[in-house]
Amino acid sequence: MITIKDVARAAGVSVATVSRVHNGSDLVKETTRRRVDEVARRLGYSPHGAARSLITSRTSTLGVLLPDIYGEFFSEVIRGIDQTAHRHGYHLLVSSSHDDRSAVETALRSMWGRVDGLIVLWPDLDETAVPNLPAGFPLVLLSAPIGPNGFDVITVANFEGAYAMVCHLLSLGHRRIAIIKGIEGNADAAERLRGYRGALASAGLGSSAIEVAGEFNESSGFRAANVLLAREVRPSAIFAANDAMAIGALSALREAGLRVPEDVALAGFDDIPMARYLDPALSSVHVDISALGERAALRLLAAVRDKDKHEHRAETLPTTLVLRRSCGAAAPSSLPTAQGAGPATITISPLMRRI
Amino acid sequence: MITIKDVARAAGVSVATVSRVHNGSDLVKETTRRRVDEVARRLGYSPHGAARSLITSRTSTLGVLLPDIYGEFFSEVIRGIDQTAHRHGYHLLVSSSHDDRSAVETALRSMWGRVDGLIVLWPDLDETAVPNLPAGFPLVLLSAPIGPNGFDVITVANFEGAYAMVCHLLSLGHRRIAIIKGIEGNADAAERLRGYRGALASAGLGSSAIEVAGEFNESSGFRAANVLLAREVRPSAIFAANDAMAIGALSALREAGLRVPEDVALAGFDDIPMARYLDPALSSVHVDISALGERAALRLLAAVRDKDKHEHRAETLPTTLVLRRSCGAAAPSSLPTAQGAGPATITISPLMRRI
């Protein structure tokens, strides 16, 4: 309601001077600066964001596009992004519930001119190309399949994490290890599956994989576990492609009267905060989710600053094994290092932890 | 990069016509509409958000100010807000980490002209006035103390929920009931404490309150529980002012070798998703957190639409008791209704549930 003109009139100067005062330009006399500042404060003036970014073509805002803000994973990602953005003086323009390509396009269009760059959670395998963006528009993809596309991509070491976890289960003597898979066509899910298969293959058990479908949520984990328990020979260990499904599986096992880990070992992926409070505490592949958001934000900020002189890069965030009770891990003292966990275990940085 | 002018030139019309086509105005000939539409699509034109909202003075964006995006509570609130906003064609401009008044002011200023209204999480008791907002600017306060101030305020039935939970513990025979309090000066914490005291008083136990400090996080709950266990006579039941502290307390009790609920009953507040997966499952006062966000968004949208013709209102979201194992509740079959849970239990809508 109070514009720069009002301030200018009240202070007896031109709008240019007010603008300069507000932007800390050094070519304005100290006395005028004080007078203008005082008037501005008295009138409660704040510069109009839209007007400002129209002329400067900077918005101090990062856009975030999510399939859906649901579950601990996404909220942690946002937290990481927001904290980083905030530290650099940026806001977040969030838009969720974009499940198909056209919804993403719509959201992209409506964010045009309101953001300096975009972080898109794009976990779909098949459609790698985010469409219709003006070439050179700063963009970071999260959880996208790494391809030769000219984008900045941040992913998690899904393959390595899954591989290491399954190797650990193998090293504990398990031979019938089942996986509850993630969403079909999801990049993370695909990589985790690949890690599972790879680990089994490296132990010469490639043909004895036991794979059941899941959808990354608790109820599908519950159902999947029941499917597994109905088999004539039940698996001795279950690796769920994320913690939510592991939680569902845990319920199913409990209901079936089976002890974890004595009767069936269980492990998850993500290491959400809840994992350590379950009974038994859930072994999981730890992902520093908020760091994922932080990396994405930093990458995007770099792209925004450099603009044309910015080269695209694919970053992979390391994962860590977190061994708790649910997988029947050895006692802390005899805990193998990542290297020593068995011939099949590949290194996952930075280190294996026991919590 | 592509502006309305480019489209106009390429289509051989004036910018006005392009604008009309884009806004679905009906006073443009069908053939021109098609031609312009086609050119716009071919050029990949999207209207510039800042320019648009400068002239229309609408942004299709709601601002959200949070003290910090941390924990399940906040992310659930955001989810509720975002889903509602999205359903009405609005985006969310989020800004977090505003712990003191001046940080909030800064954030408010930098959002000016980028949002149509604001939702502010303002849980501080002492500073009731959100400062420096142009009078009549649409604003909804979340979790603020309800006062006679001319704001829209959405709160949770903290008092009623705490009152009911403590009454329930009383009805189970507990007489030494302790509370782990929330953050000093926080409105929610204060109301929950008031409910605790009220329930004890109504049972004639006003003088035997056992109150220890807490900070709404797990570690403070852990410490608080240890303080309680160090007393010569230890409480038979602990009511934590939120679930995070209850989780911390649970760890402490477990470490002390005490069984829950046999040795000490435990209850929390919020009913975060994790609560039902704890061992024992945690009894809690259920708050529909995302509904809280939804209500706030709806309220704000109403204020934005009506602008001047909008009257302020204070809304309180009901809470529900959720009785699980941790408080040693009676068996499901004999579960008392809200009304029947004892003479001291006041009604909390809509119903008491057993999960």
Add this chain to the structure above:
DNA sequence: GTAAAAAATGTAAACGATTACAAGAACATC
């Protein structure tokens, strides 16, 4: 005190859209 240099301020043109108003085109009526 005057001229030149330096500092402070003002003027006005952007930025990219929307929209009241004016004007032109098409069509019907007589």
Add this chain to the structure above:
DNA sequence: GATGTTCTTGTAATCGTTTACATTTTTTAC
């Protein structure tokens, strides 16, 4: 064919800033 309607389109002002450039004021040097 002139006139009046009705459609369609164009012209130009506007939103609230920033900033290049012009202009005024102050300072400095003589």
